[in-house]
Amino acid sequence: MRVLHTSDWHVGKVLKGQSRNDDHIAAIGGLVDVAKKEQPDLIIVAGDLYDTASPTAESTKIVTRGLSALRKTGADVVVIGGNHDNGKALDALRPWADAAGITIRGAIGKPEDHLISGTTRDGEQWRLIALPFLSQRYAVRASEMFELTAAEMTQSYAGYVGDLIARLAQGFGDDTVNLLTAHLTVIGATMGGGEREAHSIMGYAVPAAVFPSSLHYAALGHLHRPQAIAGPCPIRYSGSPLPIDFGEEENLVSVAIVDVTKATAARVREIPLPVATSLRTVRGTLAQLSTLDTGNAWLRVYVQEAPRAGLREEVQDLLPKALEVRIDPKLLPGPGAGRAEAARAGRSAGELFADYLGQRGHADEATVTLFHRLHDEVMHS
Structure with a gap:
């Protein structure tokens, strides 16, 4: 079977006050063009469709139209929620998605809801663990989907994630292509430059060992740089289809095309995507x-x-x-440059501001004059 793996669209991203909507439309259009040419059996979108948990109507239009266009290429489409997404809001789209033939898993639900099965056009069977982003706050609650021993209740975040994957992988078959998609950070991976650090460090990173060797391919989202991760099975981040922030300007934007069968290892091709801006x-x-x-x-x-x-x-x-x-x-000026901080007592706001500018290497009479004028207007208004 053939899989198209993408993630981290971040639709709705505003860069220093500038909307990126046109860039996102172009990037998703590039994904659709690749899907039309490559004819994948399955398209995986591994989280962070949106840049914010409260997307605008325009952002929702861009995402839903993009997913519909991908589905119209004839592929099955599976989407999971990322740390930027509102998982429950994504799940609220499931009636629309189900009618359109699109599978959405925005937040953790019942165990059986996260093992998805399908059959390709050539009759090849596949099974997919679809694991949305799981915050530390809800890790224990998610693990409570299963019966836990006292020892299991004291596990780390990585332990909970590994336990979820191991238990869901029990549903894999020997005669199926076994896949996984998740939105998380794997130890040893390289950040792309625009990720939310609090969800990439501080105990959120998991070892590659959480992925079982029975997996034919693990399609990850969260890190914006395309990269393969060494582990017991093929593990890969597809990266974002466009540079999200200036820290990502050197990243290669691409989509991953994966060819795999139940008896052969996954073969991955990176297909570069055009960047509108x-x-x-x-x-x-x-x-x-x-x-x-x-x-x-x-x-x-x-x-x-x-x-x-x-x-x-x-x-x-x-x-x-x-x-x-x-x-x-x-x-x-470097650390310690400039005069020592002057005492505040008995000094006017203008003097303090001028002193601050001097310490920061920004001494400029025009700026000080403007401050005085604005300060007077505020104080006498």
């Missing part, structure tokens, strides 16, 4: 920035000029697609 970091003085050809990329700019009022606006006049403008860190 790239992300790019540039550095230089105003004179140097004025000579750059940055195309249609969204920009993070490290300007190599002394801090002053109006500098951001000058940069954006030169580079209208600069979403983030910062002073190059090399020009900022």
Whole structure:
């Protein structure tokens, strides 16, 4: 059978105030084009369809239309919730999804609800463990789906996840292609740059040993960089289909195509996806920035000029697609630079502000004058 594995769409992402809706529509369109060409039997979306737990109506339209388009290619489609998604809200879409032939598992439910079976167009049977993101807060509650011993109740987060997978894997067959999709962090994996760190560290990482050797392929979501993980079975992150934040501008965006049978190991191909609007970091003085050809990329700019009022606006006049403008860190004073913090007692707000600017390497008379004017307006309004 053939599987298309994608994850971490993050529809609804706003980058420094800029909507990414057009980029997401283009990225999902790229996924649909790959599905039409490759004709997979199963499409897995391994979590984080949305960037926020309260998506807008436009974001919901983009996601549901994208899933419908993937389903129309003839493949079965299975979707799980990620840490950015509202699992219960995703599950509320299940009546629509069921009618459309799309399987959604937004949050942990009954055990039998997370082992999904299917048959390919050529009659090959497959079984899939569909494990949405599981927070530490609900790990014990999820494990209570099964009868636990006293020792099991004291397990770590990784222990709970491993236990869930092991018990669900008991439903695997010797004559089926056995698959798993989950939204989690595996120890040893490389973060892509835009993940939510609290759900990637602090006890959330699990060892690759939680995946049983009976698995033919584990399709993971959560980390935005495509990568394979060494383990007892083929384990892979598909990565995001577009760069989500500036920390991901160097990531290869792609989709994973997996060919596997019950008797052969999974063979994975990475298919690059086009990026509608790239992300790019540039550095230089105003004179140097004025000579750059940055195309249609969204920009993070490290300007190599002394801090002053109006500098951001000058940069954006030169580079209208600069979403983030910062002073190059090399020009900022290092730790301990500047005079010691002055006593606050008896000093005006303007004096304190000017002193703060000096300590931060941002001394500029125009900025101080503007502060005085705004402060006077607030105090006398």
